[in-house]
Amino acid sequence: MAINRNVAVVVPVASVLLGALDFVWIKYVPFPFGGLGNSIAVWAVAAFLLTFLSRWTLPVGILGAIVCLVLAVPSYYFAATLxxxxxxxxxxxxxxxxxxxxxxxxxxVFGAAGVLARTGGRLRAAAAAMPGAVLFAEATMQLRRIGDPNYETADTVEYTVVLVPLGVALTVLVSRSWPQRGLALLLALPLTTVGYVLLSLTGFR
Known part of the structure; x- marks a missing residue:
């Protein structure tokens, strides 16, 4: 289909930009905002936005998001080498x-969510809740570090204060009406629990 033709150009460019700019962000942007660069949740949001802003079909969107995130990894480390x-x-x-x-x-997961949040249907609100939910899940992980001597409480709180408003803002931006925004924010609560479990399993804590 014609709407899928630009995937071969967009995905490689997006992967290089995501990887290289992510390294630059971590290296030069001060904490707490700099912490966003070292977050798998933020990379998941990037996959969502890639397919949400494109006009790809669901299978192409999923494939494009996977390839983008996978290729972004060597792009990140290549930037670190340079x-x-x-x-x-x-x-x-x-x-x-x-x-x-x-x-x-x-x-x-997030490539599919980006397509579904754009194309509509019964899953639109749940799909629109996904980027906020994964950021809320990371915020939950941060809050659980309070009291852990291995982490500075002030840093943990500051980073959480960045993650939560960002999650709310993304949910508002990718939803088309205020009723949909309210529903998406409501659905983000149970999805946050799922996201927390999955993020914990990745080992990136």
Whole structure:
């Protein structure tokens, strides 16, 4: 279909930009905003927005989101090699492979959600709740660190204050009406629980 033809151009460009700009963001943007760069939740949101803003069909959207997240990983580490002299082997070491594996899962789920949030149907509100829910899930993980001597309480609270409003803002922006926004925010609550469990399983804590 004609609407799918640009995927071969958009996805590689998006993956390079996501990976390289993510590294630059982490390196040069101060905390707490800089923490967004080292977040699998943010990468999941990127997959959602990629398919939400495109006009791809569901299968193409899912495939495009997966490829984007997987290719973004070596792009990230390649930027690290160029900018701060990291070893090229970091592009395919165990950590990189773990991120790629997580990218397959996140690309499948959030790529599909982006298409469904745009195309409508009964799942539109639930799909629109997904980016907010995954950010709320990460915020929940942050709050559970309060009292842990391995983490600074002030940093944890500051980062949470960034994540929660960002999740609300995204939910509002990707929904088409205030009733849909309210429903999406309501649905984000149980989805946050699911997201928390899945983020915990990834090992990125």
């Amino acid at each position: 900018i701060q002299g990291d070893a090229p082997a970091s592009m395919y070491n165990a950590t990189a492979l773990l991120w790629m594996g997580s990218g397959v899962v996140a690309g499948t």
